[in-house]
Amino acid sequence: MPPEALPPGFVLTGGWRVLERLGVGGYGVVYRVEPVDSPGRYFALKLTRNTAEGRALRELTLLLDRAVHPNVVAVHACGRWPDLVTGHFYFVMDWVPGPPLHVWADQHNPSFRQLAETFRRVALALDTLHAGDVLHRDLKPEHILLRDTEGDPVLIDLGASAYTGAPTLTTGPLPPGTRHLRSPEAIRFHQRHWRHPDARYQSVATDDLYALGVCLYRAATGHYPFPPDWPADVLCAAITSQPPVAPSELNPRIPPELDAIILRLLEKLPEQRFQSGAELASTLAPNRFTSEAWATPLFGTDTPAPPRKPPSLARARVRDLETRLSRPVLLVVPAVLLLLAVGWLLHGWRQTTPRVTPQIDPLEGHKIARHANSHHSEAVTDSPRANPIPVTVAPVAPPLQDPTPVMKPPAPPAKPRAPSLARLSKVALACTGLACSSSTPYVQHRPIPPVAECPAGADETHERFGIEQGDQFEGSIGENFGTPFRNITVKEGYLMTNVHRKFKKLPAGAQLVTEIIFTNERVYGRIREMRVDGDVYPVCLVYYEFSDVGRQRLPGGDEEHAVIFNLLHVRVVERFREILGKDW
Numbered sequence: 001m002p003p004e005a006l007p008p009g010f011v012l013t014g015g016w017r018v019l020e021r022l023g024v025g026g027y028g029v030v031y032r033v034e035p036v037d038s039p040g041r042y043f044a045l046k047l048t049r050n051t052a053e054g055r056a057l058r059e060l061t062l063l064l065d066r067a068v069h070p071n072v073v074a075v076h077a078c079g080r081w082p083d084l085v086t087g088h089f090y091f092v093m094d095w096v097p098g099p100p101l102h103v104w105a106d107q108h109n110p111s112f113r114q115l116a117e118t119f120r121r122v123a124l125a126l127d128t129l130h131a132g133d134v135l136h137r138d139l140k141p142e143h144i145l146l147r148d149t150e151g152d153p154v155l156i157d158l159g160a161s162a163y164t165g166a167p168t169l170t171t172g173p174l175p176p177g178t179r180h181l182r183s184p185e186a187i188r189f190h191q192r193h194w195r196h197p198d199a200r201y202q203s204v205a206t207d208d209l210y211a212l213g214v215c216l217y218r219a220a221t222g223h224y225p226f227p228p229d230w231p232a233d234v235l236c237a238a239i240t241s242q243p244p245v246a247p248s249e250l251n252p253r254i255p256p257e258l259d260a261i262i263l264r265l266l267e268k269l270p271e272q273r274f275q276s277g278a279e280l281a282s283t284l285a286p287n288r289f290t291s292e293a294w295a296t297p298l299f300g301t302d303t304p305a306p307p308r309k310p311p312s313l314a315r316a317r318v319r320d321l322e323t324r325l326s327r328p329v330l331l332v333v334p335a336v337l338l339l340l341a342v343g344w345l346l347h348g349w350r351q352t353t354p355r356v357t358p359q360i361d362p363l364e365g366h367k368i369a370r371h372a373n374s375h376h377s378e379a380v381t382d383s384p385r386a387n388p389i390p391v392t393v394a395p396v397a398p399p400l401q402d403p404t405p406v407m408k409p410p411a412p413p414a415k416p417r418a419p420s421l422a423r424l425s426k427v428a429l430a431c432t433g434l435a436c437s438s439s440t441p442y443v444q445h446r447p448i449p450p451v452a453e454c455p456a457g458a459d460e461t462h463e464r465f466g467i468e469q470g471d472q473f474e475g476s477i478g479e480n481f482g483t484p485f486r487n488i489t490v491k492e493g494y495l496m497t498n499v500h501r502k503f504k505k506l507p508a509g510a511q512l513v514t515e516i517i518f519t520n521e522r523v524y525g526r527i528r529e530m531r532v533d534g535d536v537y538p539v540c541l542v543y544y545e546f547s548d549v550g551r552q553r554l555p556g557g558d559e560e561h562a563v564i565f566n567l568l569h570v571r572v573v574e575r576f577r578e579i580l581g582k583d584w
């Protein structure tokens with residue numbers, strides 16, 4: 001039985017009876033359970049979805065040892081299912097009966113004073129974690145549950161937390177996290193270092209405090225400072241350089257002091273934020289908020305606040321572009337040409353980008369920023385953008401695993417060219433928040449990618465999933481397993497290939513983080529990392545066609561874009577080779 005499908009009444013090894021499923025996250029599924037020998041006492045049981053339990057053990061270690069606090073969920077037992085030794089790992093913690101923070105704010109509609117008190121307690125809990133060298137790193141409204149309607153908060157999900165001596169979870173520049181709650185400095189770091197395999201962002205307390213500011217903004221206004229469903233590059237650019245709309249502009253009931261506190265938490269520079277949970281907590285001390293404004297509920301029911309506009313995507317696009325255009329190489333271009341390009345781009349973007357559609361909550365009369373599902377932890381990703389070629393695939397962040405050193409021949413120097421309007425537009429189009437970290441917009445002649453070794457541990461993964469060198473299976477690029485199948489446009493960088501159908505023990509839908517490299521003739525896909533049910537495995541796979549590594553480029557594309565068909569073969573290899581036509 002799959003771990004996420006245990007029915008009510010099912011009893012797990014260890015004597016825990018399942019009552020209901022509370023949630024499914026990236027790595028675990030959480031059930032409300034009761035002990036068989038003590039029915040009526042409720043607990044939450046987090047069961048890993050995969051038998052590899054790195055994150056769960058880490059979380060358990062923290063909850064048992066370092067993160068013991070009345071406002072952090074307490075853990076009581078652990079075990080494995082179905083087999084005591086080899087089964088899925090689980091741990092049992094307090095069941096928190098109330099809703100997550102944003103749902104509480106929207107539906108219970110507490111007073112500003114209650115909200116401040118809830119956040120004061122979260123700030124104190126954070127301060128204790130930080131004092132013990134623990135960083136939460138994935139604070140979001142979904143991870144702050146309310147114990148009761150008064151708003152006593154409980155922090156959950158420390159699976160991504162950092163603590164001294166903890167095993168590293170990822171080997172990319174950023175730790176796991178959720179994009180719209182990442183701090184500006186973390187995103188800036190990613191923009192600068194995503195091509196550098198050894199770069200690691202060191203989270204600090206002010207990252208958690210920034211995320212807490214995002215949670216507070218969401219609770220007090222019904223919106224995120226920057227909507228999570230914005231295209232990734234625009235969202236990242238907005239987080240790093242666009243000031244958020246003042247919360248009081250979205251919800252005029254917000255007392256000025258709270259407005260200032262939220263904006264300070266969201267400062268772009270960490271040194272301008274609160275420096276510790278304790279500092280924030282003292283600013284939120286209840287005796288400071290005596291005015292009438294603090295006693296009012298967050299949102300009006302009798303006289304609903306006039307709907308205000310959430311931050312505009314078009315404005316963010318302009319700022320994004322402004323940021324990019326301020327790069328020195330472009331300063332020499334006459335302003336009039338820039339304006340023309342901006343106008344043209346905005347026109348194109350308006351037609352091609354999703355819009356943020358506010359949805360009115362009928363109960364409270366305030367708007368809730370709409371976003372697809374709950375937001376699971378993820379790495380920063382890039383996004384599709386306006387492109388003259390039909391379908392562009394969204395690149396993703398580089399792999400989480402240790403990239404293997406690549407034996408690179410010296411790169412041919414890029415030809416300097418004088419800026420022209422055509423080139424400018426092209427650069428602006430091709431230049432994403434992440435891709436902008438590269439200083440060369442494009443090169444004309446691309447070398448065949450050099451030989452590189454497989455990442456450490458790939459053999460073990462192959463064995464685990466029953467695949468061996470020379471095996472070939474179908475992969476597809478794009479959401480919905482790539483369907484409908486079609487020609488797509490890819491850029492160099494990273495994108496996600498899916499295992500298209502089950503192959504040996506490889507499940508359909510397993511995600512293959514693929515490095516795309518292309519020459520003038522071929523597109524190479526090198527895969528060093530596979531993600532299955534939230535777990536990450538090193539692998540050594542390549543795109544493959546007939547007896548050749550890589551895929552033929554189809555007509556279309558340009559120096560920046562290559563067109564390929566999105567259903568393709570993936571082959572297990574012993575190393576990444578460079579020679580065309582070489583049989584395996």
Ligand SMILES: Nc1ncnc2c1ncn2[C@@H]1O[C@H](COP(=O)(O)OP(=O)(O)OP(=O)(O)O)[C@@H](O)[C@H]1O
Nearest residue numbers: 022023025026027028030044094095096157376377
């Ligand atoms: N102690 C608890 N009491 C009540 N509900 C809980 C508890 N712990 C978790 N949940 C519910 O289960 C959901 C998933 O839990 P959690 O976030 O810990 O899983 P995850 O796999 O780490 O997810 P993510 O992908 O967000 O990191 C939570 O969003 C929450 O709704």
